Amino acid sequence: MSLENTISDAIKTAMREKDRVALDSLRAVKSQILLLKTEAKGAEVSAEQEIAILQRMIKQRKDSFEQFTAQGRTDLAEVEEAQMKVIEQFLPKQLSAEELESEVKKIISEVKAESIKDLGKVMGVASKALAGKSDGKSISAMVKQLLS
Known part of the structure; x- marks a missing residue:
């Protein structure tokens, strides 16, 4: 439906x-x-x-x-x-912090990001992959944390 x-x-x-x-x-x-x-x-x-x-x-x-x-x-x-x-209530189930971290780590390894300079590459993929499951601010914060 x-x-x-x-x-x-x-x-x-x-x-x-x-x-x-x-x-x-x-x-x-x-x-x-x-x-x-x-x-x-x-x-x-x-x-x-x-x-x-x-x-x-x-x-x-x-x-x-x-x-x-x-x-x-x-x-x-x-x-x-x-x-x-x-x-x-109508959004898909939101990811917990642990689930978000796990997903972002997978994306970082997929795009072979190594430093904060690769933030744009990771965010592009992460934003599409996690759309609806987490908000952009949370995704961005997690990517920055993991790349730092």
Whole structure:
């Protein structure tokens, strides 16, 4: 089942349960997917593109959460955090720190990286291989740590 269908089913469930936060979050996701489809002019939207949408939306909410927290607006921060949790349910299982380290080590050996100078080569491969399984900031930090 595609992400769009899964989201539509979740919207129906949220409507029945009168879960306002989930409903708002899911409608935003569906809106982004429909926008991507419109931009693609009828072409099929890939799973990678759907995951990228979810990751971008989570990052936006995380940034908003941090800003609201810094400004002492806990009421708004709680809404952003709740929306993040709803959206995260539709992402693939995220890698733990140990799993991420293991995957990055494999990639480093595959591209024969030896120093921090090879950061670009490793990040290019790692970003594609680990898309949806970990965010770019975590991948970058792990690559830098292992190449240093």
